[in-house]
Amino acid sequence: MKHIFFILLFGLVLGCSSEITPKPESTSTPKIEPSTISTVVFNNIKNEPPFVGTVFLSPDILTYSDPSSFEILVKINDEQREMYDRRYGWINIKPFLFQAEFSDGLIIEVQVNPEFETKEIAEDIALQYLSAVGQLPTYLREDVDTIWLHKGFENFGGGNNNLLIHHGKGLEYIEQEILEEIFLHEATHTSLDSDHLSSSEWITAQEYDDQYISNYARDNPEREDLAETFPLCFALKYKSSVLSEEVIQTIKETIPNRLKYCDVVFFDGSGY
Numbered sequence: 438m439k440h441i442f443f444i445l446l447f448g449l450v451l452g453c454s455s456e457i458t459p460k461p462e463s464t465s466t467p468k469i470e471p472s473t474i475s476t477v478v479f480n481n482i483k484n485e486p487p488f489v490g491t492v493f494l495s496p497d498i499l500t501y502s503d504p505s506s507f508e509i510l511v512k513i514n515d516e517q518r519e520m521y522d523r524r525y526g527w528i529n530i531k532p533f534l535f536q537a538e539f540s541d542g543l544i545i546e547v548q549v550n551p552e553f554e555t556k557e558i559a560e561d562i563a564l565q566y567l568s569a570v571g572q573l574p575t576y577l578r579e580d581v582d583t584i585w586l587h588k589g590f591e592n593f594g595g596g597n598n599n600l601l602i603h604h605g606k607g608l609e610y611i612e613q614e615i616l617e618e619i620f621l622h623e624a625t626h627t628s629l630d631s632d633h634l635s636s637s638e639w640i641t642a643q644e645y646d647d648q649y650i651s652n653y654a655r656d657n658p659e660r661e662d663l664a665e666t667f668p669l670c671f672a673l674k675y676k677s678s679v680l681s682e683e684v685i686q687t688i689k690e691t692i693p694n695r696l697k698y699c700d701v702v703f704f705d706g707s708g709y
């Protein structure tokens with residue numbers, strides 16, 4: 438795979454050096470901007486990236502009707518766990534514990550904050566998210582060992598081998614039909630960032646594109662570029678019918694080298 442990609446970029450690599458030094462994953466504090474959904478897709482400001490934030494581009498990249506690999510949520514014994522909660526930081530509590538099982542053999546421990554009062558309520562809330570998690574391809578769930586589920590309207594998060602959910606915000610995402618797109622973004626942090634965000638091939642692709650797909654990627658390139666970009670690679674590959682021709686052309690013109698990286702490294706290399 439990598440070999441093919443090197444060949445594709447061979448003519449571009451010479452003379453190129455990276456200036457980006459990605460931060461360690463532990464410093465990742467993924468936040469989605471803007472915090473309120475905007476119906477404005479294009480930025481419309483000269484010399485700015487074409488989009489503000491890519492999770493808002495289309496609610497139909499994944500929808501509830503797409504197949505899900507989620508199978509069953511099993512109650513397990515509650516034990517003490519360290520969790521991150523955007524309202525309080527790192528906390529050590531005894532959450533309601535479950536094990537979510539998926540048809541591809543992957544398992545996620547779901548840790549639900551005891552503020553949800555009973556294990557039955559916790560189970561009901563967790564089940565509102567797991568179908569969407571199961572819609573993510575296996576390689577996006579591969580490094581997701583745990584889910585943290587809290588109340589609150591704080592942003593979701595990725596990294597830490599985890600998906601962070603704040604239920605108040607989650608209900609907004611469900612209402613806006615972008616829950617699946619948010620998970621595409623956050624699971625990219627969790628499962629793809631460590632191997633790809635600082636890879637020389639990705640950085641080379643960034644440099645040759647010489648622009649960012651969104652303000653959020655441009656303003657946080659060492660943390661958000663892949664998470665902002667990968668969902669659009671996925672959309673162009675599998676769901677291009679939900680994007681307008683104008684959006685498709687804009688993506689292709691803005692990040693052609695990153696699209697090529699996605700196609701060769703994540704997909705079948707057959708092009709878009």
Ligand SMILES: [Zn+2]
Nearest residue numbers: 467468661664
């Ligand atoms: Zn992010």
